[in-house]
Amino acid sequence: MIKKHKTAPDLFSYPQYWAECYGVSPFLPTSREEMDQLGWDSCDVIIVTGDAYVDHPSFGMAVMGRLLERHGYRVGIIDQPDWRSAEDFTRLGEPNLFFGVTAGNMDSLINRYTADLKVRNDDAYTPYGAGGKRPDRAVIVYSQRCKEAFNKVPVMIGGIEASLRRIAQYDYWSDEVRRSVLVDSTADILLYGNAERAMVEVTHSIANGRKMSELTNIRGTTIIRNAPPGGYTEIDSTRVDWPGKVDKIYSPYEYIPEGKCQDGEDNDPDVMPIRVIPAPLRRGNKLDPEKTYVRLPSFEKVSKDPVLYAHTSRILHLESNPHNARALIQKHGKKEIWVNPPPIPLETPEMDSVFDLPYARVPHPKYGKARIPAYDMIKTSINIMRGCFGGCTFCSITEHEGRVIQSRSHESILNEIEDIKLKVPGFTGHISDLGGPTSNMYTLNCKDDEIQASCRKLSCVYPVICENLNTDHSPTTELYRKTRAVEGVHTVSIASGLRYDLAVEDPEYVRELVTHHVGGLLKIAPEHSENHTLSKMMKPGMGTYDNFKRMFEKYSKEAGKKQYLIPYFIAAHPGSDDEDMMNLALWLKKNDFKPDQVQTFYPSPMSLATAMYHSNKNPLKPVSYKSEMVHNTKDAEQRVTQKGFLRYHDSNNWPALRKTLRNMGREDLIGKGKDKLVPAEEEDNRQNRRPTKAKPGQQVGASHSSNRPTKENIEARERAKRKQETEARIKAANTNGNGSAKSTKRKPKPKPKVKRRTSG
Numbered sequence: 001m002i003k004k005h006k007t008a009p010d011l012f013s014y015p016q017y018w019a020e021c022y023g024v025s026p027f028l029p030t031s032r033e034e035m036d037q038l039g040w041d042s043c044d045v046i047i048v049t050g051d052a053y054v055d056h057p058s059f060g061m062a063v064m065g066r067l068l069e070r071h072g073y074r075v076g077i078i079d080q081p082d083w084r085s086a087e088d089f090t091r092l093g094e095p096n097l098f099f100g101v102t103a104g105n106m107d108s109l110i111n112r113y114t115a116d117l118k119v120r121n122d123d124a125y126t127p128y129g130a131g132g133k134r135p136d137r138a139v140i141v142y143s144q145r146c147k148e149a150f151n152k153v154p155v156m157i158g159g160i161e162a163s164l165r166r167i168a169q170y171d172y173w174s175d176e177v178r179r180s181v182l183v184d185s186t187a188d189i190l191l192y193g194n195a196e197r198a199m200v201e202v203t204h205s206i207a208n209g210r211k212m213s214e215l216t217n218i219r220g221t222t223i224i225r226n227a228p229p230g231g232y233t234e235i236d237s238t239r240v241d242w243p244g245k246v247d248k249i250y251s252p253y254e255y256i257p258e259g260k261c262q263d264g265e266d267n268d269p270d271v272m273p274i275r276v277i278p279a280p281l282r283r284g285n286k287l288d289p290e291k292t293y294v295r296l297p298s299f300e301k302v303s304k305d306p307v308l309y310a311h312t313s314r315i316l317h318l319e320s321n322p323h324n325a326r327a328l329i330q331k332h333g334k335k336e337i338w339v340n341p342p343p344i345p346l347e348t349p350e351m352d353s354v355f356d357l358p359y360a361r362v363p364h365p366k367y368g369k370a371r372i373p374a375y376d377m378i379k380t381s382i383n384i385m386r387g388c389f390g391g392c393t394f395c396s397i398t399e400h401e402g403r404v405i406q407s408r409s410h411e412s413i414l415n416e417i418e419d420i421k422l423k424v425p426g427f428t429g430h431i432s433d434l435g436g437p438t439s440n441m442y443t444l445n446c447k448d449d450e451i452q453a454s455c456r457k458l459s460c461v462y463p464v465i466c467e468n469l470n471t472d473h474s475p476t477t478e479l480y481r482k483t484r485a486v487e488g489v490h491t492v493s494i495a496s497g498l499r500y501d502l503a504v505e506d507p508e509y510v511r512e513l514v515t516h517h518v519g520g521l522l523k524i525a526p527e528h529s530e531n532h533t534l535s536k537m538m539k540p541g542m543g544t545y546d547n548f549k550r551m552f553e554k555y556s557k558e559a560g561k562k563q564y565l566i567p568y569f570i571a572a573h574p575g576s577d578d579e580d581m582m583n584l585a586l587w588l589k590k591n592d593f594k595p596d597q598v599q600t601f602y603p604s605p606m607s608l609a610t611a612m613y614h615s616n617k618n619p620l621k622p623v624s625y626k627s628e629m630v631h632n633t634k635d636a637e638q639r640v641t642q643k644g645f646l647r648y649h650d651s652n653n654w655p656a657l658r659k660t661l662r663n664m665g666r667e668d669l670i671g672k673g674k675d676k677l678v679p680a681e682e683e684d685n686r687q688n689r690r691p692t693k694a695k696p697g698q699q700v701g702a703s704h705s706s707n708r709p710t711k712e713n714i715e716a717r718e719r720a721k722r723k724q725e726t727e728a729r730i731k732a733a734n735t736n737g738n739g740s741a742k743s744t745k746r747k748p749k750p751k752p753k754v755k756r757r758t759s760g
Helices: 018-022 032-038 060-070 108-112 138-149 159-163 181-185 196-207 279-284 306-318 348-355 373-378 397-401 410-423 449-454 474-483 507-516 531-537 542-558 578-590 608-615 636-646 651-663 682-689 711-733
Strands: 045-049 075-079 098-102 155-158 169-171 176-178 189-191 221-225 233-236 275-278 292-295 327-332 335-339 381-383 433-435 521-527 564-571
Touching (some): 159 181, 181 335, 306 327, 542 564, 564 636
Parallel strands (some): 045 098, 521 564
Antiparallel strands (some): 189 221
16 A cells, blocks of 8 residues: 555635734734724634744744734734733633643743753843743643633643643653643643644634534644544553563453543444554554554553653654654543644645744834843744754654654745845844754655655664655755845854754755855754764764864865864763763864863653653663663763763863762873873862952852862862961961060979968
């Protein structure tokens, strides 16, 4: 049977809702006064967001709001509400259809805490960069407040925070496995990924009188069921170690849920028996993916068994291709979390239409002159594509946007440049980025639709580039040349991540990039130097980096430019032990790299690397209790030490690195010389004697976390201080009050006084 790509109705083929007569709003309203100015008596949909409202296609609330407006709906925005009560959630009144809730462009916990679980003081998506304007776990808090404000109004949750928590997931901040956010938020439906298709289909369904509980099979959605639907085949994947001989399991009874009052398909009077197939036997059966679901281990099991958690993560990622993915089901108590297959990717004309919507391209006027750092960063940048087939295990882009690349046309991108020239205040002629998750994956996809429809690989470029992948960068090269030829544009930079193992496949692309689009420095991300760790990241070896470096230097020289590569690396990634970090530090020193900003692995929800971190198992391979174990660095002090290897040149890290090297039996790396990693102890004193000019009001050596004294330094200073105090006391005891030395000649002892006896 030939497998074909799944198709979907055109995103803009739905009939317009009646409120289209109100036309386009300058900005989506954020207050009742703005609604009155537009002549609205109510909103059809209200979007609640943890970000400041910026009407720009890089901000999710603007994309969804403008998209629904294009379909004829009146959409209001409640931005960064005061979550301490439900009052602020009533500022626009009761929505006619539903609330749409998102934490914003970033996960609220990653936005608030560092990888070391320290509180950040700023928030780039807030006016003036102020921190603390959104709650932790914002999706849960906002959703519950919406229910409190209007308990009969349905609530839809989405955005990256909800998307990455659609099933049971390991939560780094509480160090436990948490339930699906759909359960904790009390919302009615969850949209995951770039959810334009699901948003439009759900909204039109509700507008046509259907209930949220009836929307059970919309792609890209997650819902709560009381029981599985009838007529499906279940692939039982709740175990990892099956017996040697596995027989088919057939349901001995007709599956009829308890009660007879279930919603949607669960209430079908002609429920067919469910056929249950153990996972090891699934390949011997021809199954219709539209009528098949995979049963994952329950929340109760994965929360107690890390091996089952890793197995569940592997299954989720194997079921991510929208052209062959099956529904997933996971029991949470007495309820079932049902994850419909991923949405069908947008075609180029649909992508163009989404980005051609009438965005104002600036923050809402109510913020006045307040600076919003995230807007400043992207106001002249352009998204040219979505998705990533790299499969890096530490990244959550794939879990959110998928592996299929969705690209815009050249015409649409050039039109956006004209829009920027017209609407962005103070535009100077600099386009700050043409990119997306990966800048040079634009238009790259599988050469064969049939092969892509069958593929379940986690990456198209690891361990080597797939022979079926199109690596022709000429559409990207042509786009770069067109954009820098636009009148009024003098510079087009490429700031998004660059996949250099793909770039080397097209030297002409590298020539164009290096000659015209690099401003002296180009950031790339090898992430590590050691294959042992790179294999857990699904990243290429350093040989590919060396190939790219040679091309980069060659074309920079031809262009008459002095340009440099700035590589990024991760410390404490699953699989990375102290020896790997030591070898990486040696590689950095050999290549004369002294990184200033370094990063520690951050276990984001649902990523494969997070599953490794939590379970110590490798979900890139079949998981069992006897399968490969993965080393993890979880102790806070050890994580700091691994980070210190990346900054081997910082004297504050030397004591900890010496201690680690000695424990490893590598004292040979301590001392002077090019083949040494850190100097011996006596160099610390010389380093401390060098005068350092402090900024006004700043204490030298303690102004930044990377410069804070180590435990060893503090103890050494205390010992020196006590020694000095002791010596001072001894000296004081041996000197006169005028500072002269006391005489060592003994004075004669005074004669004892004799008490005279007196008469009584």
